[in-house]
Amino acid sequence: MDQYPTDLYSCTMRNSNLNTWLIEIISALFILLFVYTGISKLNERYIFSLVLSQSPLIGANANLLSWLLPVAELSTALLLLILPTRKWGLIISLLLMCIFTGYIAYMLLLNSGLPCSCGGVFKQMTWTQHLVFNIILTGLNVAGLWSFQKNKLFIAISRNSRIPV
Amino acid sequence: MKKYLSGIVAVVLAIGFSAFTANHQEKKYGNMQDYTWHKFNAAGTAELSPAVTFTGTDAGAKSAFGCPDGSSVNCARAYDEFGGALNIYVKKTAE
Numbered sequence: 001m002d003q004y005p006t007d008l009y010s011c012t013m014r015n016s017n018l019n020t021w022l023i024e025i026i027s028a029l030f031i032l033l034f035v036y037t038g039i040s041k042l043n044e045r046y047i048f049s050l051v052l053s054q055s056p057l058i059g060a061n062a063n064l065l066s067w068l069l070p071v072a073e074l075s076t077a078l079l080l081l082i083l084p085t086r087k088w089g090l091i092i093s094l095l096l097m098c099i100f101t102g103y104i105a106y107m108l109l110l111n112s113g114l115p116c117s118c119g120g121v122f123k124q125m126t127w128t129q130h131l132v133f134n135i136i137l138t139g140l141n142v143a144g145l146w147s148f149q150k151n152k153l154f155i156a157i158s159r160n161s162r163i164p165v
Numbered sequence: 166m167k168k169y170l171s172g173i174v175a176v177v178l179a180i181g182f183s184a185f186t187a188n189h190q191e192k193k194y195g196n197m198q199d200y201t202w203h204k205f206n207a208a209g210t211a212e213l214s215p216a217v218t219f220t221g222t223d224a225g226a227k228s229a230f231g232c233p234d235g236s237s238v239n240c241a242r243a244y245d246e247f248g249g250a251l252n253i254y255v256k257k258t259a260e
Contacts, residue, residue, distance in 0.1 A: 028171040035179035043183065050219060050229045077179075081172040121186050 209238030
């Protein structure tokens, strides 16, 4: 095989492999993130519930959310782990990241001085640091979903052209 | 099985990190006495009104009120079971 493939088919094959690697790495990153934060929140559920109860947005729903959020994170990690459901895992993780990022932005605008209701070592971050971190992760999530779509398109084109992949 | 390798490694790492950080935080603080803690304002000059309280150890209050390590500004004050203020404080670093 040429070191520098010039035909379109070889180029798209290389791109497909890169997309697959990108999806693998991003999925593993989110599995790591959600399992870590989910377990940390469950370990300190009482304190997590107390911090949530002080938030003006959450208030009375703190106890329910203190169970719901870690369970949602761990379920999303499971969806990402299982290959056939990985796409749904990426979609739900994007939804979660948007909700968390929106909540952080709201708390920053409110300037309440409340502690971050985050799991594990993320408690050490300031609200601004956490917002930046979440925006970066949301971007990675979008990149992962985009790669998924590109891979799907490549497989569809290859099937239609009857060229073995 | 190879396809699930990265995911399984991520899960194992996450469980390891969460176990490590949970134990690390518990060992850091030694005071296991339960008090009712009243949170201070951001400047550390007065307690919040209406009172924002937490019942538990100083480590729990530190975590619940978001008081990072430090020694200059009051973050919370302990009260006994009769509502009497004690000279026991959780302090935070001035921002």
